[in-house]
Amino acid sequence: MSSSDWPHGYARIVLEETDSTNAEAARRAASLAGPAWILAHRQTEARGRRGRPWESPTGNFAATLVLHPTEPPEQVALRSFVAALALHEACVAVTGRPEGFSLKWPNDVLLNGGKLAGILLESLGQGPRLDHLAIGIGVNLAQAPQVEDPKALRPVALAETGAVVAPEEFLNHLASAYAAWEIRFTGFGFAPIREAWLARAARLGDTITARTMREETTGTFETVDNSGALVLSTPKGRVAIQAADVFF
Amino acid sequence: MTTDQSDGAPKPDNASDIAFVKALAEVLRENDLGELEVERGVKSGSKLSVRISKNAPAPVIANVAAPAAPQAPAAPSAPTAPAAAAAPEAGSDDEDPSSLPGIVNSPMVGTAYLSAEPGAAAFVNIGDTVSEGQTLMIVEAMKTMNHIHAPHAGTVKRILVEDGAPVEYGAPLMVVA
Numbered sequence: 001m002s003s004s005d006w007p008h009g010y011a012r013i014v015l016e017e018t019d020s021t022n023a024e025a026a027r028r029a030a031s032l033a034g035p036a037w038i039l040a041h042r043q044t045e046a047r048g049r050r051g052r053p054w055e056s057p058t059g060n061f062a063a064t065l066v067l068h069p070t071e072p073p074e075q076v077a078l079r080s081f082v083a084a085l086a087l088h089e090a091c092v093a094v095t096g097r098p099e100g101f102s103l104k105w106p107n108d109v110l111l112n113g114g115k116l117a118g119i120l121l122e123s124l125g126q127g128p129r130l131d132h133l134a135i136g137i138g139v140n141l142a143q144a145p146q147v148e149d150p151k152a153l154r155p156v157a158l159a160e161t162g163a164v165v166a167p168e169e170f171l172n173h174l175a176s177a178y179a180a181w182e183i184r185f186t187g188f189g190f191a192p193i194r195e196a197w198l199a200r201a202a203r204l205g206d207t208i209t210a211r212t213m214r215e216e217t218t219g220t221f222e223t224v225d226n227s228g229a230l231v232l233s234t235p236k237g238r239v240a241i242q243a244a245d246v247f248f
Numbered sequence: 249m250t251t252d253q254s255d256g257a258p259k260p261d262n263a264s265d266i267a268f269v270k271a272l273a274e275v276l277r278e279n280d281l282g283e284l285e286v287e288r289g290v291k292s293g294s295k296l297s298v299r300i301s302k303n304a305p306a307p308v309i310a311n312v313a314a315p316a317a318p319q320a321p322a323a324p325s326a327p328t329a330p331a332a333a334a335a336p337e338a339g340s341d342d343e344d345p346s347s348l349p350g351i352v353n354s355p356m357v358g359t360a361y362l363s364a365e366p367g368a369a370a371f372v373n374i375g376d377t378v379s380e381g382q383t384l385m386i387v388e389a390m391k392t393m394n395h396i397h398a399p400h401a402g403t404v405k406r407i408l409v410e411d412g413a414p415v416e417y418g419a420p421l422m423v424v425a
Contacts, residue, residue, distance in 0.1 A: 051365025
């Protein structure tokens, strides 16, 4: 199978425009029989984590994968890493160069140390059973947005590598890569995902900062543990972090 | 770690408290952790709260009376009051919130958010009427936003976590009755 063959069992929905692909996913989830990719050429209300604006100009990639997972929520959340690995693989496939791409906890894909993409997962449902999981993925294929936050990573576009890739072509590579990583995850659990993720991690062993709404933790980026938590070694001891923004 | 304190004996006696803390210290050591905090309900309805840290001079153990549910349906005199105001008041009664009818527990370890984004209105406030499936809050882990839905229609009686607070698996989040 070539890296751009459409994976068996996944629906493919391409829209000219929508508010946001994750919102589109929420509206359609109940009527989807199986996993589905929803791509939009334009998003009028693209959003990042915690409502942050996400610029989504035409030519950049915006799509959401809808899944109906049956595992408990803490397992479902590990698809953050599955999605990051798939996105990393798709970027390598379309550019032909593995060097330059790396991962930032839990699911940012970096190009030459800059922010190339964003992944936002939303799971809807209660208790052990989820209604659906939406994995929203935005990639600066053509152009990088202007970002005002001086602490944020420099935004970069895939075009910097010289690669010219249309969103629908990129989707083919991403869907194929995702399907393969999903099989590894559901078949063998988090261990191979964790190992592959760590092999592509940026700044492992360096001093990094994890910031939450309430506090900041700075320490040596030691590893990612079996639950997916970021493990920092700090003067006060080891700290495992489940939710935070990471700064280099 | 044993859980036998919650069966049989209504309240942990001193000896089992010590055994519990010792067991936790072992977990701390084995996993090379800096600090560990555990909270759990015991049959009497009070809450056992233990925090041990490598850096603290001694383990801290406390039996905290759990907050009580309001006796009457919450009068929505201040429906726009921030959720943080609903933080449990200590010492009213010794009812364990996790045993309350209509309790909504966290399905995962993560960070609780009471609104979709900083500065936005809360998903729900105390006194609000909610329908089944309505989003009450979000618990985030690994950049996965887990929407916590109302398990049934009802009124938001209590909000037991603050915005941005870390929550453990099974932690009581909200009472919808």
